[in-house]
Amino acid sequence: MLADPSRKYPRADVLSLAERNWPANTLSQAPRWCSTDLRDGNQALVNPMNREQKMRLFERLVQCGFKEIEVAFPAASNTDFTFVRELIEQKHVPEDVWIQVITQSRPDLIERTLAALQGAPRAIVHLYNATAPLFRELVFRQDKAATIALAVRGVTQIRDHCDTHSHTDWVLEYSPETFCFTEPEFALAICTEVIETWQPSDARPLILNLPATVEVNTPNVYADQIEWFVSRLPVTEHVTISVHPHNDRGTGVACAELAMLAGATRVEGCLFGNGERTGNVDLVTLALNLYTQGISPGLDFSGLRELVALVEECNGLPVHPRHPYAGELVFTAFSGSHQDAIRKGFAEQARHPDAPWRIPYLPLDPADVGCDYQAVIRVNSQSGKSGAAWLLEQNHGLQLPRRLQQHFSRRVQEATDITGKELPVAEIWALFRQEYGLTEPARLTLVDYASESGDNGLTLRAKINTNGEHISLQGHGNGLLSAMMDAINHHYGLSLDIVDYHEHTLGQASRSKAVAYLECRHGELSRHGVGIDTDSARAGLQAVINITGAALADQFPR
Template identity: 55%
Template sequence: MLTQPSQKYRAYPVVNLPERQWPARQLTQAPIWLSTDLRDGNQALFEPMNRERKLRLFHELVRIGFKEIEVGFPSASQTDFDIVRHLIDDGLIPDDVTPMVITQLREDLITTTVRSAAGARRVIVHLYNAIAPAFREIVFGMEVPQIIAMVEQHVGLLKRLTDQHPETQWVLQYSPETFCMAELEVSLAVCNAAIAAWDAGPERPMIVNLPTTVEVSTPNVFADQIEWMDRNLARREHIVLSVHPHNDRGTGVACAEQAMLAGAQRVEGCLFGNGERSGNLDVVTLALNLYTQGIAPGLDFSDIAAVARIAEECTALPIHPRHPYVGDLVFTAFSGSHQDAIAKGFAAQQAGALWRVPYLPIDPQDLGRTYDSIVRVNSQSGKGGIAFLLQRDWGIHLPRRMQIEFSAIVQRLADASETELSSQQIWALFEATYLQAHQQHPALRYQGHSLFDDAQGQGIALQLGADSASARTLRGTGSGPIAATVAALNQPLRIDSYEERSTGAGADACAVAIVEAALPGVPGSRFGVGRHANIVTASVLAVLNAAARFAQTAA
């Protein structure tokens, strides 16, 4: 029975720190950020990222503003080794970005790691070994003096190897893995041994990284551990104190926040908390928590949906709809009392004033989100019913984010009419919004198209105009009909998602294409739908309808 205490487990002891300072402190600045998406996050995937996806995510991390990025485990993976060399040899690492490579304490692995990173402007080499009693006794069969000697030996080796490459600035990062489960005196002795072996100082920068490899206690205990280490580390003025929280107890973000109060200057994590077991620190959540306290995070999440889509595509992991700040439903209130309070908050909110909208800790527009889906009918009488009627009566199955958008549109009509909307009325609204938008804009009104092969890919000749006689022909080339259509429109339109479905059967079958598009500088996204017997024509119409909806916004 889980209702009774178990003799299988024990509570980890609290830290004897009677004059702890961190509870009275207040965060005033963002930490140094290190993204571990390409290593810690990558090794936790069902299928690790290939070269293309890993490079795509690297460039996105650079765009977001990360100045330190763990790019891989080059001694354990030929793919990682090759990617590290590609980034360095092809000059793809900006001058203000430092890559990090990780390795265990083994001579051959350290040698390979140095070889992978040699020639870079600046590199962090991350050495780690587990030090907690269970690991010392069960995994390694070693005593503490042997652990210390092993650290001294391998840090000394790294120092000798890196001294042979003075063209690169080498930074040592040492992590006593399982720090949160180890005796503090042992952690201090091991870290000080690494500091002395590296000879940390003004010309020999060093990071001491303290991980909650597996969360085993409450965040306040971890903060006490960090403050104790902060007080006692040797050569503290020459050390960057870092933390790497995992999320086994669901408190990874809390551990990071309290560790920063306790003296941590740097945090490691993944964009949306991906990592082994329950994941690790969610960098997006921590960064935006700081933002809501008036602290500039130094990372650009002003188009959070685009960041989420890239992360989902690269990792093949979906983001939960209730994920803080980024989930599709996180700014959606179904409760009537919540809706009322939010509506009154928006009515009272003044431009440039302190943000005071109830139930919303952050302005969605700061993240590139819109207000359209915030106040809407609940799942019993609104979104669920609308989606059900469209699927049952009209054969249209809406993607989840489109359900959110369309239910807000239906809600506005329901509020104006003050009557219950029929299935026919909902379908008429759907047609006008998503299927016929292009007809309201003569410059985008579809008259026909033809496809042609091009040396660069698929070409399209698109006839648009008020009627066939006055139609103009636009040409574009892309990887397929959708990309070619976007190119022909000559707009910075970005297609974030595409789905195709069919309605009916036999001679009455019809193809339905749904696109989600974004336009730089315009908050949120827009959906467009095309319906035609030919799926290519349906896709072209979907893009035109999405573009027309952006034009409606501009008008």
């Protein structure tokens, strides 16, 4: 790289706008959406979509709610031409959906494009020609007058065709390419000539599409250009201002949002940002940005994972795991502090289910886009106590006491440090069962018990199974657990004291199982045990027995 790149890469021109209104505006409604996946996105693929893939994607775009879909460049290939004909002849286009096709301003290409639309009930014809000085001077060797004349001839040809084919509802779209580095005065002049030629009306609307075909500056500059243009446009009735941002500087979504603040009411782009070079503006991200600000986007992405799979199949390109909203890992936290915050947020949300969504690190509820909560927290060596506890709660209904969370997190840390990899839920559950006496067959299991209360407290008689042999125990205490502990200590010569005890049911049903969490101390050291049973009392007694089994197996203390 050059130490001083300024001579090779001079700064792009910045529009001087003394007063601007867009920074004070706020977004309050969604734009008109136009998907260009089947045209702009398709032309950027290594292997363009075949007919079956294009049809499947078209149908899914309709299901998502797109009312304007750019389906092809009919003059570019027989495949595109045939696809448009099939959509029309086989009546695949719903009555509220407009298909859009694109053409350069050349008579032969326009003629072929219009032929593809023969018999269409509704159609948008997207006409463009290069207006930026780089293209005028370097590529086409054409002055401004010739550039305007080229646009006017194209519009006139389309207008004459529309007049003689009035059975179709027509909309013209015109793009000065590329608007973002065309001189503002010239962009306005050529669009004014297009307006004069087309004569937009209620029956024949006009879309002026102002593309950032190649990003060359920051999004605020693009917004200034849009506001400057809109404020000086001689005719606004029946004219829609559309934008088509690309992502060369990584700011395509920001360009679209700021352009909307500046007066654009229509956005063209692709699902997940597919398109030439770095891609078009990502319509999914843009729509869900609005959604998470309480604005209905008018598009339905409730089956986002399925949509990702379809687009990946049709495009032959993966959606990045960190892609906003749609990536496999975007709802996932590995960090311990993040996991703790998310877990507390979900707990608070459960107490107030009708309250606004306020979960740390999750601006969108995964359920709104068809994702479950299984992937929200995953455990590796970076995770803390909350990660494994969350997974056990979500998958097995366990609500671990804080001290047990801390103890088990150390066991999980040891396991992940050894492998250096993520610990799946099944392995976390296996480790938990092994650690706290829930493996089968257990070393010791409660067979039966009976208790009676007297003046001196409670007497417990219990029968336990140890390796197939039944052993009878008897103990005294203030309650069942203390009496069982007394019996265990006397029979096995231990000195265990109960430090902490918690229990809860697993589920809401009356026949749900109960789980008991017990912490015992032996001198300065402690051990945790867990018991699960259909009866809460038996669950607590089994937790005592599970700690005893660990002690007798020389696993105590840890």
